[in-house]
Amino acid sequence: MVNQARWQRVGWGVAAWLVALLMFFPIYWMIMTSFKTEAAAVSTPPSIVPMEPTLQNYETVFEQSDYFRFAWNSVVISLGSTMLGLLVAVPAAWAMAFIPSKRTKPTLLWMLSTKMLPPVGVLVPIYLLFRDWGLLDTLFGLTVVLMLMNLPIIVWMLYTYFREIPKDILESARMEGAGLWQEVVYILLPISLGGIASTVLLNVILAWNESFWSLNLTSSDAAPLTAFIASYTSPEGLFWAKLSAASTLAIAPILILGWFSQKQLVRGMTFGAVK
Amino acid sequence: MAISRERLVGVGATSPSVVMLLLWMVVPLGMTIWFSLHRYLLLQPGSYTLVGLENYAYFLQDPAFLNALWNTLVLVGSVLIITVVFGVAIALLLNQPFWGQGIARILAISPFFIMPTASGLIWKNLLMDPNSGFISWAMKSLSLEPIVWFSNWPLLSIILIVAWRWLPFATLILLTALQSLDEEQREAAQMDGARPIPYFLYIILPHLARAITVVVLIEMIFLLVVFAEIFVTTSGGPGSESTNLAFMIYKQALLQFDVGGASAGGVIAVVLANIIAIFLVRLIGKNLDEE
Structure with a gap:
């Protein structure tokens, strides 16, 4: 009984984390994309973390605008x-x-x-x-x-x-x-x-x-x-x-x-x- | 003598705020009503004639207006349902003790702080693009046909983007309300061996009733005038499928330069907002009395 209650608790905790990550995902994705090259940003399958992280986009934003x-x-x-x-x-x-x-x-x-x-x-x-x-x-x-x-x-x-x-x-x-x-x-x-x-x-x-x-x-x-x-x-x-x-x-x-x-x-x- | 001097100081201290808000409200609103009774086209100099209620008649008969009104209602209604139903669920999930609760909460409420122009463009491109968007890729991986969001489901797309921003707001308010649920009450219910569903229906939901009302009323005020998300994604299109009242008035005024027509639309928006405002002000006024 005690064990079952404990697992139930862990299950709800995992569910809470999944929901939180899902809500945050668009922001995470935006941050990750900002470190990709333009070509990598539109390529499929998308990479969850940038393969070759670059600061080039930030430089361009600062320079061009x-x-x-x-x-x-x-x-x-x-x-x-x-x-x-x-x-x-x-x-x-x-x-x-x-x-x-x-x-x-x-x-x-x-x-x-x-x-x-x-x-x-x-x-x-x-x-x-x-x-x-x-x-x-x-x-x-x-x-x-x-x-x-x-x-x-x-x-x-x-x-x-x-x-x-x-x-x-x-x-x-x-x-x-x-x-x-x-x-x-x-x-x-x-x-x-x-x-x-x-x-x-x-x-x-x-x-x-x-x-x-x-x-x-x-x-x-x-x-x-x-x-x-x-x-x-x-x-x-x-x-x-x-x-x-x-x-x-x-x-x-x-x-x-x-x-x-x-x-x-x-x-x-x-x-x-x-x- | 002392009292009246105190009163005077009080009035003096309050009046700058009151006068400024009064000017901010009365002058433009009066002008809107005045313009709405005129034929006033910015691009035709000299076209400034009193036409009475003609603009309203035109507006109310225009199928585009009814369409925009309908879109506004669908947008407000859908976002409210999504944010309240999921808001209650997420608030309950986040309210139980679990590992990393504080961080999970911060992540879940973050979308509320994203400026609408950025959230509109991030969703439109990075997530919902039919070719390279993340959602399309995810659907293709599940061998589903990717949805062409903004061409086929423009209003639904806007609803999702707006709901993503306001769901955290509902969650945060409901979470705050849940935390004030009396610890004793909770323990008593547990001692009595209350089953989850009756516990939710008879204890939690009534406790949340007031917070839900507040969420609904406040969101309504902001949702009635959703603008930036439409501005950066669909521009109201295709056709006028995703044009709401706010966007229609903007188009009428600043793109077609029809001041009279746009003002009539503005008055209608104000009337709609006021109907909601009456309920909200009454609720908050009651709250002020209780304290």
């Missing part, structure tokens, strides 16, 4: 939109958590509902306004749009973290004569550093991968990595290994960040409804 400019744009847009968002969201979340009023809950829910506005619904006016204001294909324009897209998530996440801080701490600081500014900068922010870091992490990931506005509002100057990868839609000749190399480079940093942010992801994406 402006890879670093696209990467820089992605960094600016994702960090910029997150930081701008924080700047606006910290005071709002602070007020909602520590000076709640009758309007707090409706305001929070209303913010959430703006997140549900489908981007295609406002594509036309945003595109036309951006054209008239000269904001098309600018880092500033895209950063602001992504900031507004993610602002509700930032406010919500900060709110849930701030709410866990006992009010007494802030109140006793106020008794000691701390001003509002000191209260926020020297007490609230250090205490909630973990929560703020989580919020930043999730938003950087979301902004990095955002592909609707980045494809529609940029063409070359401000194009981030999502748009760069999309340019492989209609290349000429053999391109699988180069596509794989470019994709691996675009994905790696955010994949690693993602691994560290599982919990924050659940909290941020479900607005605290699942813990």
